[in-house]
Amino acid sequence: MTRIEIPNSGGRRRSSFRLGRWFLILLLLLIGGSALWSWLTLNWAYAEGERAGVLQRFVRRGWVCKTNEGEIALYYGGSQYMGAGLSPQLWDFSVRNASVAADLSKAVGHRVQLHYTEHPGIPTSCFAETRFLVDRVTITDNEPKAAPGATPGVPAATPQSGAADVQPGATLPAPPPPAPLTPAPAAPRTTNP
Numbered sequence: 001m002t003r004i005e006i007p008n009s010g011g012r013r014r015s016s017f018r019l020g021r022w023f024l025i026l027l028l029l030l031i032g033g034s035a036l037w038s039w040l041t042l043n044w045a046y047a048e049g050e051r052a053g054v055l056q057r058f059v060r061r062g063w064v065c066k067t068n069e070g071e072i073a074l075y076y077g078g079s080q081y082m083g084a085g086l087s088p089q090l091w092d093f094s095v096r097n098a099s100v101a102a103d104l105s106k107a108v109g110h111r112v113q114l115h116y117t118e119h120p121g122i123p124t125s126c127f128a129e130t131r132f133l134v135d136r137v138t139i140t141d142n143e144p145k146a147a148p149g150a151t152p153g154v155p156a157a158t159p160q161s162g163a164a165d166v167q168p169g170a171t172l173p174a175p176p177p178p179a180p181l182t183p184a185p186a187a188p189r190t191t192n193p
Contacts, residue, residue, distance in 0.1 A: 038123050045117035051091055052113040052140065058104045065126030068095040070104055070134070072112065094128035096135075103137050113138040 053072035060068050073088035093116060095101045104112075115136035122128055 034123065037121070038127070041119050041121045041123065042127060044119075046120050047118040048116065049118075050113060050115055051093075052111070053088065053091065055104065055107050055110055055112050056090065058101075058108055060101075062125070062129075065124075067125065067128055068101040068104075069093070069129050070095065072114065091132075092130050093132040093134045094130045096128065096133055100134060100137055103139075104134070107137065107139050110139050111141040113140055 051072065051074065053074040056071045056073050058068070058070040060066050069092065071090050071092050074091050093114065095104060114134045116132045116134045118131055119128075119133055120131050122131060
């Protein structure tokens with residue numbers, strides 16, 4: 001009797017099925033790990049704090065994922081406001097809460113105090129473009145900043161106001177800055193023959 005051997009095609013199927021199963025498990029682990037990392041970075045804060053300054057801009061931007069982004073000018077030094085010729089430090093932040101975003105869009109130009117949490121390692125810019133997420137805003141003045149170079153919060157002097165109009169505890173306007181010194185023109189030089 002002769003023996004006929006039939007190739008085992010079932011072994012080949014089993015190996016491709018095992019390879020497909022390992023690929024599917026690896027893909028599920030990758031997706032699950034990414035979701036867990038995103039959840040951890042957005043829900044656990046590395047740090048939290050307060051920053052204050054003038055809200056320079058607040059925008060909603062992005063090609064696919066729209067995020068709320070803002071920028072405040074921080075003021076350092078001997079007083080709350082910068083002197084003439086000094087540039088403020090700018091601080092960028094992101095907002096994920098719609099009610100906080102609505103408050104900030106109304107406060108552009110105002111002095112604000114922001115409560116934020118820091119979330120390093122946010123996986124994509126679809127969640128936020130910065131690692132600083134603002135969750136509370138307090139407007140610390142009632143009027144927007146008047147003009148560049150003007151001291152915010154200090155009312156401008158009017159010709160009608162006098163010393164009798166000053167209320168007790170009111171802030172007086174700052175005196176105008178002194179005129180810049182210009183060097184005297186040099187005398188022409190003459191040469192003796």
